[in-house]
Amino acid sequence: AQSVTQPDIHITVSEGASLELRCNYSYGATPYLFWYVQSPGQGLQLLLKYFSGDTLVQGIKGFEAEFKRSQSSFNLRKPSVHWSDAAEYFCAVGASYQKVTFGTGTKLQVIP
Amino acid sequence: GAVVSQHPSRVICKSGTSVKIECRSLDFQATTMFWYRQFPKKSLMLMATSNEGSKATYEQGVEKDKFLINHASLTLSTLTVTSAHPEDSSFYICSARVSTGLPYEQYFGPGTRLTVT
Numbered sequence: 001a002q003s004v005t006q007p008d009i010h011i012t013v014s015e016g017a018s019l020e021l022r023c024n025y026s027y028g029a030t031p032y033l034f035w036y037v038q039s040p041g042q043g044l045q046l047l048l049k050y051f052s053g054d055t056l057v058q059g060i061k062g063f064e065a066e067f068k069r070s071q072s073s074f075n076l077r078k079p080s081v082h083w084s085d086a087a088e089y090f091c092a093v094g095a096s097y098q099k100v101t102f103g104t105g106t107k108l109q110v111i112p
Numbered sequence: 113g114a115v116v117s118q119h120p121s122r123v124i125c126k127s128g129t130s131v132k133i134e135c136r137s138l139d140f141q142a143t144t145m146f147w148y149r150q151f152p153k154k155s156l157m158l159m160a161t162s163n164e165g166s167k168a169t170y171e172q173g174v175e176k177d178k179f180l181i182n183h184a185s186l187t188l189s190t191l192t193v194t195s196a197h198p199e200d201s202s203f204y205i206c207s208a209r210v211s212t213g214l215p216y217e218q219y220f221g222p223g224t225r226l227t228v229t
Contacts (some may be wrong), residue, residue, distance in 0.1 A: 044220040
């Protein structure tokens, strides 16, 4: 069965610092991978997705992620974090029957 | 584009009553919609997959008689929580897949906060 692991439950970074959120997946075939962001009390917004092709994908709000098949990873990065980036981030993998399996999320705190 | 709405955004009901939550795709047709439940500080748990014009497919452990799902049109799916109890209190999120889109590409609604007293 497919699964997603986000090893960091909570991360704190200073505004302007770089960010990397880790995501590892387990899936038997070529994965479809996603990163979503959720602000408190809100739904999920798609940041970026990987289906095929270039392993470095660009998303909205200055985020990017790199698919590394050998490491089964899809880490999310941003070179300079803004206070408005504070939120919960979910990595997800596309599974069978169109279902998406989500990781447990990483809560990002940004300090001035 | 690809906007999904949910109504209501927040609802409080008494134990034993039923609550209906609507999920609408506003600017696209969605043959498939999904209903998730999110517990505090937890990830999203898929409850069921809803296909237009057919019965929903429920995930293991989800009571289909308690969580009634209807997908009557290509733009509307409803989740009815029947005989709600305090343990049903949660954040419910729907998503919709674009009919002509890539597999797995889903757009999420803003969620509905259900509180059962």
